[in-house]
Amino acid sequence: MQKRTLSFWEIWNMSFGFLGIQFGFALQNANTSRIFETLGADVDQIPILWIAAPVTGLVVQPIIGYFSDRTWTRLGRRRPYFLAGAILSSIALYIMPNSPTLWIAAGTLWLMDASINISMEPFRAFVGDNLPEKQRTLGFSMQSFFIGTGAVVGSLLPYVFSNWMGISNTAPEGVIPDSVKWSFYVGGIVFLLTVLWTVFKSKEYTPEELAEFERRDKLAAQPEKEKPEDRTKNIKKQLYSGIGMMTVGALVTWYIFDHQLTKELYILFVGLVVVGVLFIMAANLRKKNVKNAFTTIVTDMLNMPDTMKKLAWVQFFSWFALFSMWIYTTAAVTGHVFGTSDTTSELYNDAADWVPVMFTVYNGVAAAVAFLLPVIAQKTSNRVTHLLALCFGGVGLISIYFITTKMGLLLSMVGVGIAWASILSLPYAMLSGSLPSAKMGYYMGVFNFFIVIPQIVAATILGFLVKEFLWNDPVYALIVGGFSMILSGVLTLRVKSTKRVTIDE
CATH class of the missing domain: 1.20.58 (Methane Monooxygenase Hydroxylase; Chain G, domain 1)
Incomplete structure (x- = not known):
């Protein structure tokens, strides 16, 4: 008994929910610092306010993974979690831009990130459950495509609303502009609808079928009796x-x-x-x-597999770099590039609106190269391809220090986009073959520790470093992030894998 090969559109349907999930993440990543600053947060306070997101993920992800491995309902194994998380996330996306105070915004970020994690965590295991080994790279690449596409639209919304639809981009002190509010409202609707599409358009194997696959999988076979x-x-x-x-x-x-x-x-x-x-x-x-x-x-x-332990260091330094970017790009662009910190000024808000455009570019690049990276990996290896992509990303972040124009900032995001596409797919492709299928959800949740832990580290030390050692200039946090991303690429070479990426028609 073998898992059947799925068609392109079946893989499309099972990955479509990631479009909405990343829509929510894009709005969170591109606008949360802006919301915090608008509600009165100082630059050195922003990282600690962001701590809610990674701490929540650290707790939620392995628990959801563990229980989703052991769940079976009329909706299936993973899909109940997709749906529950989507409903909660949509509510949080509505509340966030209407937060009257800084601490309510921080608490809503906690709720929003927990809810997004409930939906997102089982999606990685969903690929392992439903696809045969030869199609898993295609499955992860499809998720990367939807992540990039969702993030492009989600990041761009405030700019579209303010510049193309005439919705106000400014507001009195302490009030979130309407362009941001409407972006979050649309994001909540898209999140729910796309996840509903995956829930009702995808199927899962029955417990009996999964048990048979696990019996035949040598990684999930009954281990020898422990001495x-x-x-x-x-x-x-x-x-x-x-x-x-x-x-x-x-x-x-x-x-x-x-x-x-x-x-x-x-x-x-x-x-x-x-x-x-x-x-x-x-x-x-x-x-x-x-x-x-x-x-x-x-x-x-x-007792993590050895491959997972080595990939943990790769994930740590690459996600530390990403988190430094998400926290500090707004402050670096408005302050270092445009020279303003007045959140009520038109210059500040125009500069802040350019950050979602920058994020749109890197996510658009990620979507564009999502299916190119496996081709390069087939001709070289996963490790070399990931190294090259992360070096592009690191150089992109470092270059922001030297840039003085809007178009130059967009060019810096091209390198980040290449790295982002690789981060979303190749580590999972390298990891999936080393995991027992019976614990796929749990270990995918634990693997996310190495996304969450660097975020906690970044949130706890970056504010301290910027204030005490980096002249209170946020652009230096991006430089630190750039070198961290390059280091993560070098550490990829430690991951030993003889498998090459399989390209499926």
């Missing part, structure tokens, strides 16, 4: 890892307190203490032969 000494060794490793994380986190937290360093650093190192405690708790429960969702989630995190 007592191996289990004891693994529990000790988990325990000592937890003690190490807790100790390091506690010592650094004390150092931050003793030297009165920026309070945002507490989030990172108190978080490390919490993870260490969770590892210790799981190890002690395993000693007592307790097996439940908690011990499984924490233990499988420890």
Whole structure:
């Protein structure tokens, strides 16, 4: 029994919901800093306000992945999560631009990011569930295409509304302009409708069929019975890892307190203490032969496949770079390139409107090259292709420091777009073959840790670095991000893979 080869339009339908998901992310990424600044946030406060998004993802993603692996309803295995997340996301997209205060906006970002993650996380596993191995690269490329397309339209909306439809682009102090509000309203509708399309136009295999596929999949076959000494060794490793994380986190937290360093650093190192405690708790429960969702989630995190561990570093530095861009592009463009910080001025708002246009360009480039990267990878390798793409992205971010024109800013985004297309597809193509199909949802959720953790790091240290060491000029955060992206490309060479990308007609 084999999974059948799906047609182009069947893969289109199962990926179509990503159009709406990325529509929501594009509005969030391009406009949240603007909303925060409009509601009174200082430049060095913006990263900590963004912390809601990655912290939420860190908690939500593995839990949703774990339970979606074990779910079956009349709607299927993954589709109930698509639908629930879409409904909640649409509500949050309506609330966000109507936030009356800064802290309500920050809380809404928390709700919005959690909701988007509920929809998004199972989509990666959806490819693994429904497509045979030879079509998975095509499936991830299709998702990349919709991500790029959705982000293009979503990022461009405020500019379209203000420049083409005459909707006001300015507002009194502390009020979000109507062009931004209407963009979020449209985004909520698109999000819900596209996910509904995937929910009702796609099918999932029955539990019996999935069980048969898993039985035949050597990665998901019943493992050899674990030897007592191996289990004891693994529990000790988990325990000592937890003690190490807790100790390091506690010592650094004390150092931050003793030297009165920026309070945002507490989030990172108190978080490390919490993870260490969770590892210790799981190890002690395993000693007592307790097996439940908690011990499984924490233990499988420890026992990641080797390919996944190496890709984790690649993801860390590439997403650190992306998060620095999302946080600081608005402030860098308005301040460094256009020379204004007055959020009520026409110059500031025109410059801020150009940021979504820039993001439109990089997402448009990503959509355009989504199906080109697998062709290049077939002639070279996934690793080399990803290295080249990330180097283009890094140079694009660094170049913003030297640019003084609007058109020059768009050119810098071409390199970022090439990197973005690769980040959305090639790491998953390299990873998917190493994952047990029975835990596809869970491990895809854990893999997103290495998207979330660098965001937490960026949100906790970038504000501190910009304020204390980078002359309070946000453009230097983009330079740091550029070098981080190049480093992630170099680290890709550590990932050993003999497989080449398969191109399906």
